[in-house]
Amino acid sequence: MKVPSASARALRADELGLRRALPGRTLPLMVAAMALLAALSVAGWIGTSALARQWREGAGTAMTVQVPRPNEPSAKPDTTRLAAAVALLAGTRGVASVHVLTEAELTDLLRPWLGDSASQLALPMPAVVAVRLSGAAIDLAVLGHALDDAAAGTAVEDHGVWMRRLSALAFSLQACALLALALVGAVSIAVIAVATRAGLAARRDAIEIVHGLGATDGFIAGRFARRTMLLAAFGGFVGAFIAVPALLVLAQFAAPFAENASASPGHAALFAALPIPLWGSIAALPIVAAAIGFVTAQLTVRGWLRHLP
Amino acid sequence: MVRFESVGLRYGRTGGRDPAPEVLRDISFELPEGTFCWLRGASGAGKTSLLRLMYLAVLPTSGKLTLLGADIGRTPRAGLPPLRRRIGVVFQDFRLMPHLSAFENVALPLRLAGGSDAQIRADVIELLRWVGLGRKLYTLPEELSGGEQQRVAIARAVIARPSLLLADEPTGNMDEAQAERLMVLLGELNRIGTTVVVASHNDALVERHPAAELRLDRGRMVREP
Ligand SMILES: Nc1ncnc2c1ncn2[C@@H]1O[C@H](COP(=O)(O)OP(=O)(O)OP(=O)(O)O)[C@@H](O)[C@H]1O
Ligand SMILES: [Mg+2]
Numbered sequence: 204m205k206v207p208s209a210s211a212r213a214l215r216a217d218e219l220g221l222r223r224a225l226p227g228r229t230l231p232l233m234v235a236a237m238a239l240l241a242a243l244s245v246a247g248w249i250g251t252s253a254l255a256r257q258w259r260e261g262a263g264t265a266m267t268v269q270v271p272r273p274n275e276p277s278a279k280p281d282t283t284r285l286a287a288a289v290a291l292l293a294g295t296r297g298v299a300s301v302h303v304l305t306e307a308e309l310t311d312l313l314r315p316w317l318g319d320s321a322s323q324l325a326l327p328m329p330a331v332v333a334v335r336l337s338g339a340a341i342d343l344a345v346l347g348h349a350l351d352d353a354a355a356g357t358a359v360e361d362h363g364v365w366m367r368r369l370s371a372l373a374f375s376l377q378a379c380a381l382l383a384l385a386l387v388g389a390v391s392i393a394v395i396a397v398a399t400r401a402g403l404a405a406r407r408d409a410i411e412i413v414h415g416l417g418a419t420d421g422f423i424a425g426r427f428a429r430r431t432m433l434l435a436a437f438g439g440f441v442g443a444f445i446a447v448p449a450l451l452v453l454a455q456f457a458a459p460f461a462e463n464a465s466a467s468p469g470h471a472a473l474f475a476a477l478p479i480p481l482w483g484s485i486a487a488l489p490i491v492a493a494a495i496g497f498v499t500a501q502l503t504v505r506g507w508l509r510h511l512p
Numbered sequence: 513m514v515r516f517e518s519v520g521l522r523y524g525r526t527g528g529r530d531p532a533p534e535v536l537r538d539i540s541f542e543l544p545e546g547t548f549c550w551l552r553g554a555s556g557a558g559k560t561s562l563l564r565l566m567y568l569a570v571l572p573t574s575g576k577l578t579l580l581g582a583d584i585g586r587t588p589r590a591g592l593p594p595l596r597r598r599i600g601v602v603f604q605d606f607r608l609m610p611h612l613s614a615f616e617n618v619a620l621p622l623r624l625a626g627g628s629d630a631q632i633r634a635d636v637i638e639l640l641r642w643v644g645l646g647r648k649l650y651t652l653p654e655e656l657s658g659g660e661q662q663r664v665a666i667a668r669a670v671i672a673r674p675s676l677l678l679a680d681e682p683t684g685n686m687d688e689a690q691a692e693r694l695m696v697l698l699g700e701l702n703r704i705g706t707t708v709v710v711a712s713h714n715d716a717l718v719e720r721h722p723a724a725e726l727r728l729d730r731g732r733m734v735r736e737p
Pocket of ligand 1 (some may be wrong): 555559
């Protein structure tokens with residue numbers, strides 16, 4: 204007749220029969236799907252953030268200057284137009300290095316458009332100067348005027364326009380990812396609230412009995428919250444578990460766009476394939492799911508209990 | 513202990529142009545501590561409703577209700593559960609938790625009051641033995657007979673030694689011998705100071721156990737204890 208005390212304790216922990224009223228399959232399954240979506244959204248956000256940063260930094264670090272008729276004399280005596288432009292550039296604050304592209308480099312650049320015959324063209328080719336910037340702000344308008352004075356017709360091509368467009372694109376992608384994340388959170392809350400309400404309906408009598416015996420709202424809400432917290436945490440864990448291989452596969456596709464894709468084999472490479480903040484987010488998924496489960500159930504049950512005196 | 517002052521009760525709409533009918537009207541009486549009181553009246557007179565007010569399952573729509581020293585109208589909602597824990601109730605339909613064993617059903621009030629596991633075990637087993645269920649401690653309600661379920665319900669109502677014990681037709685499913693046994697238990701509890709109110713249709717039982725009597729007729733009180 205004696206029931207082991209462990210099972211008695213287990214029974215006590217479930218006075219309201221929530222193990223049956225809040226079954227352990229549907230809710231974790233839904234939460235797992237939400238957690239997977241959340242992981243993908245976070246990955247999208249982190250990925251686009253990195254791209255945006257890369258592009259933003261790229262925009263500020265390089266520009267190209269074209270000097271037409273480079274070998275003709277400049278306004279200054281005894282200097283070619285090219286030399287004058289290079290000297291001016293090298294003397295400008297914020298310029299880290301100035302490199303005049305060689306004939307071979309130019310041919311390489313033009314090959315995609317002109318083919319191998321580029322070098323044999325009789326066209327007058329401008330000299331192209333690749334300028335790397337150090338980060339200090341440069342007033343492009345002033346520089347442009349100065350270059351035009353030194354060698355009329357010199358054109359400065361700032362990469363910034365393109366980079367700014369790409370940054371705007373990256374920003375809107377980031378916004379999409381955040382929106383998706385917010386939606387996933389909202390849907391998770393709704394799913395847990397609906398499950399909790401179903402549990403309340405299924406255990407209406409039991410709740411009224413313990414309420415009548417003097418159970419506080421906190422006690423009843425706490426029982427529900429503990430159950431949904433466990434189920435949501437489990438779902439979050441499963442979602443996170445599935446998210447890892449899914450994200451690793453996606454990372455393979457995205458590798459060409461990544462800044463420093465590592466080629467080293469083994470576990471380290473697997474770990475390095477995803478950014479650390481993403482690993483952190485994946486690890487946080489079960490905790491966040493548990494928190495959403497706990498808070499949502501608490502609020503839902505406490506709201507419902509207001510019907511009782 | 514219990515004081516009603518012009519208490520009225522409506523179920524449903526309490527105000528507006530079309531309020532629900534008053535099932536209890538202008539009820540006033542007082543039960544001093546340690547009273548034993550019968551609650552009588554025809555079916556539909558409002559006996560269950562009056563008991564529901566006393567175990568705080570409903571609150572008065574009008575008038576003033578004082579229970580266990582607390583003015584219920586002025587008690588915040590969070591103040592009601594501690595009062596409920598001092599009130600034991602035997603329902604006509606038992607209201608046992610279907611998924612909990614007899615032991616766990618009876619232990620529930622002690623768990624809610626935060627008793628220790630060992631103390632709860634000892635008390636619950638002793639009481640269940642006393643009501644003759646020592647061999648069915650871990651049986652679910654659906655596997656118990658009506659009378660056995662009733663005894664579990666009674667045990668649950670008295671386990672936490674309530675100050676106020678309310679019973680709604682507790683002898684409904686009992687034969688005469690069982691009913692007498694219940695009266696002995698209620699008498700014992702009354703002797704140690706518990707205020708007891710029993711709603712009953714069983715005229716023979718009431719006559720065998722004369723006590724104060726509260727009589728209702730269509731929601732009005734026609735006899736004060
Ligand atoms: N939950 C409810 N909602 C609306 N009306 C109710 C409710 N419970 C009871 N009533 C009404 O209140 C009146 C009194 O009912 P109550 O159950 O208190 O009577 P009773 O004296 O206990 O009757 P019985 O002896 O048959 O148990 C009845 O007219 C009944 O229809
Ligand atoms: Mg009744």
